[in-house]
Amino acid sequence: MSKKLHLIYFSPSGSTEKIVRTIASSISDLPVEVHDLLTPSSRKKKYTFGPDDIVIMGSMTAGKLFTLSDELFACLEAHDTPFIGVITFGNGYYGIALNEMLERAKKSGFKVTALGAFVARHSMDTSIAEGRPDEHDKEIMRDFGRRTYAKIQNGDYDLHELPKTNWSSWELGNKVIAYREEHPDEAYALPNECKAKEISDKCIKCGNCVRHCPVNAIDIDAKKFDVEKCIGCWGCINRCPAHAISSTSKQVADIMKSFGEASTKRLEPEIFM
Numbered sequence: 001m002s003k004k005l006h007l008i009y010f011s012p013s014g015s016t017e018k019i020v021r022t023i024a025s026s027i028s029d030l031p032v033e034v035h036d037l038l039t040p041s042s043r044k045k046k047y048t049f050g051p052d053d054i055v056i057m058g059s060m061t062a063g064k065l066f067t068l069s070d071e072l073f074a075c076l077e078a079h080d081t082p083f084i085g086v087i088t089f090g091n092g093y094y095g096i097a098l099n100e101m102l103e104r105a106k107k108s109g110f111k112v113t114a115l116g117a118f119v120a121r122h123s124m125d126t127s128i129a130e131g132r133p134d135e136h137d138k139e140i141m142r143d144f145g146r147r148t149y150a151k152i153q154n155g156d157y158d159l160h161e162l163p164k165t166n167w168s169s170w171e172l173g174n175k176v177i178a179y180r181e182e183h184p185d186e187a188y189a190l191p192n193e194c195k196a197k198e199i200s201d202k203c204i205k206c207g208n209c210v211r212h213c214p215v216n217a218i219d220i221d222a223k224k225f226d227v228e229k230c231i232g233c234w235g236c237i238n239r240c241p242a243h244a245i246s247s248t249s250k251q252v253a254d255i256m257k258s259f260g261e262a263s264t265k266r267l268e269p270e271i272f273m
């Protein structure tokens with residue numbers, strides 16, 4: 001098997017993809033293969049990696065790995081492959097997500113070499129961390145890529161600093177994180193009332209939301225969402241070119257108001273190598 005740099009991501013609204021690609025841009029001497037795990041069909045395949053490959057994998061967080069993380073890791077089979085793990089978060093907190101990614105990656109046969117948590121605009125309220133990642137973030141990402149690649153080239157695949165639980169400046173957020181620490185095996189699930197959405201007359205029937213829904217939950221002809229299937233990833237809302245989809249959940253509006261008020265301080269990326 002020839003040596004390759006593999007980019008893997010689950011990125012409903014697109015920020016995680018951009019961040020993984022920015023990190024990868026500083027590793028320019030390897031051929032790149034991209035595995036976008038957004039669609040159900042992409043997660044039915046099996047991806048196998050050898051010890052000469054390098055994997056950069058990114059996922060968004062909701063204080064832990066996002067829904068479908070079992071499915072994401074079930075697709076991956078590694079044989080001592082160096083792994084650069086990336087979590088993106090909306091300037092609030094990433095809770096136990098990096099620790100979870102570390103454990104899952106090890107179980108899939110990876111050698112976890114470096115982990116990073118990076119701030120991106122909040123997909124549920126894009127006025128939070130608007131404009132992130134910015135040029136300062138991107139420089140940190142490229143430096144992270146360069147230093148990790150040098151570490152791998154020196155034969156050092158080990159993670160010398162372990163991530164800790166990342167706490168929040170938001171009281172409610174800390175209750176959620178404490179719960180997740182106590183129930184690490186419970187999958188993340190958004191309550192159904194938080195998934196209520198509507199499609200307005202601005203819809204131009206382009207099909208972009210349908211193509212990017214990770215769970216085929218959208219019937220665009222009927223302008224309906226299957227809330228049982230929907231995982232609340234906010235991808236359809238952020239990818240609609242006509243801004244025709246919006247959340248109608250009062251609970252989400254209240255949560256995001258309180259989250260936004262508590263998360264005004266700019267947070268910086270955090271790196272563990």
Ligand SMILES: Cc1cc2nc3c(=O)[nH]c(=O)nc-3n(C[C@H](O)[C@H](O)[C@H](O)COP(=O)(O)O)c2cc1C
Pocket residue numbers: 010011012013014015016017060061062063088089090091092093094119120121122123124190232233234
């Ligand atoms: C349902 C949901 C829950 C989220 N929970 C958190 C959170 O707990 N903390 C945080 O800082 N950001 C949170 N976010 C924001 C996303 O993690 C962040 O915007 C991420 O960059 C989105 O990645 P994407 O653009 O690749 O989809 C949440 C987003 C969604 C849709």
Ligand code: SF4
Pocket residue numbers: 012209212213214215216217218225229230231232233234235236237
């Ligand atoms: S319908 Fe639900 S799962 Fe599908 S893209 Fe929209 S928010 Fe994500």
Ligand code: SF4
Pocket residue numbers: 199202203204205206207208209210220239240241242243244245
């Ligand atoms: S992405 Fe927006 S405009 Fe396109 S089909 Fe979906 S709702 Fe309609």
